[in-house]
Amino acid sequence: MTTMRAVAMTEIGGPEVLQSIDAPMPVRANAEVLVKVLAAGVNPIDAKTRSGRGVSRAIRQYPTILGYDLCGEVVESPYQAHPLQPGRRVYGMTMVPRLDGTYAEYAVVPEAFLTPAPTTLSPVEAAAVPLAALTAWGMVVDVARAHDGQRMLIHAGAGGVGHFAVQLAAYFGARVTATASQRNVGWLHELGASRVIDYTAERFEDAIDEVDVVIDLIGNVHDDTGSRSLRVLRPGGLLVNAPTGSWSTMDEEASAAGVRATGYRVAPSGSTLAVIARLIDSGDLRVHVDRTFPLAEAADAHRLLEGGHVRGKLVLTVAE
Numbered sequence: 001m002t003t004m005r006a007v008a009m010t011e012i013g014g015p016e017v018l019q020s021i022d023a024p025m026p027v028r029a030n031a032e033v034l035v036k037v038l039a040a041g042v043n044p045i046d047a048k049t050r051s052g053r054g055v056s057r058a059i060r061q062y063p064t065i066l067g068y069d070l071c072g073e074v075v076e077s078p079y080q081a082h083p084l085q086p087g088r089r090v091y092g093m094t095m096v097p098r099l100d101g102t103y104a105e106y107a108v109v110p111e112a113f114l115t116p117a118p119t120t121l122s123p124v125e126a127a128a129v130p131l132a133a134l135t136a137w138g139m140v141v142d143v144a145r146a147h148d149g150q151r152m153l154i155h156a157g158a159g160g161v162g163h164f165a166v167q168l169a170a171y172f173g174a175r176v177t178a179t180a181s182q183r184n185v186g187w188l189h190e191l192g193a194s195r196v197i198d199y200t201a202e203r204f205e206d207a208i209d210e211v212d213v214v215i216d217l218i219g220n221v222h223d224d225t226g227s228r229s230l231r232v233l234r235p236g237g238l239l240v241n242a243p244t245g246s247w248s249t250m251d252e253e254a255s256a257a258g259v260r261a262t263g264y265r266v267a268p269s270g271s272t273l274a275v276i277a278r279l280i281d282s283g284d285l286r287v288h289v290d291r292t293f294p295l296a297e298a299a300d301a302h303r304l305l306e307g308g309h310v311r312g313k314l315v316l317t318v319a320e
């Protein structure tokens, strides 16, 4: 086989620039694994990149295959006794545009970015996990060091990253307040939030007491959420911001307010995904897939994602 089916962006633009193409079969080298993709998660970075933001500056040529998340089956391992043998079900996150993305029938992924998929999840559910759960882990566990009694405010608790962040923070003992619209309030309580603020009905800064940490998944994209968050932090408290391009004056505003603020950037990690798989298989961490789309309908998935109100994740189905 010399070609495969993929969906690629043909240029920068709206969802319509995502086109089905016949792409060359990727060729494995070094310690990379060739994976047959069963399902591919969709993330805001995909839509941002497609529209000329995100990592679009680093794209060298079009068409470019987007997609960071996959669940699939190993087709070729780096060597005979490699732990990820052909036929093994794996999940992981790759690095677009340095590597081709996962909106495709096959992907070549460095072994360190992959690990066996959680055994209790379907391929669709497993493909929803990597980038969002790694981001939640990085922000909540690695940077904010979630611990017993820590008071944590998590914005956009119902989104892809947020629903993992709420669960991980609660798992490690933090007292979680999340923001979401009314329809997600009950669900976020189920996931472990002790308080949920409907951001459409009240200003969070009027509704809560001081917190130690803000996990900011909104920034100043909407209603100065980032700037307003600085007011609810205790002196010396920490804000961790993920939409890094949204708030250029974050550092100055934080130091004027006597608090700390940092951006955050997720990186692929098979070893962290192995820990996350254990939490999923023990029932301590759940993934929510809002909707699936066939690979060829990736443009519709982008349209829905860009509406900004997906609960949990969207996933593209690639193979049976």
Ligand SMILES: NC(=O)c1ccc[n+]([C@@H]2O[C@H](COP(=O)([O-])OP(=O)(O)OC[C@H]3O[C@@H](n4cnc5c(N)ncnc54)[C@H](OP(=O)(O)O)[C@@H]3O)[C@@H](O)[C@H]2O)c1
Pocket: 043, 044, 045, 131, 132, 135, 155, 156, 157, 158, 159, 160, 161, 162, 179, 180, 181, 182, 183, 184, 199, 217, 218, 222, 225, 241, 242, 243, 244, 264, 265, 266, 305, 308, 309, 310, 311, 312
């Ligand atoms: N730097 C990094 O490494 C990194 C990694 C991952 C993600 N990110 C960025 O982080 C952000 C979140 O990513 P994501 O995948 O979680 O996004 P997402 O799944 O698209 O987030 C959707 C959620 O946002 C909620 N929401 C929308 N407006 C809100 C508001 N004003 N206040 C509170 N909640 C609101 C919605 O809840 P309702 O329907 O209830 O409104 C919805 O459930 C994106 O900007 C993404 O690009 C950065």
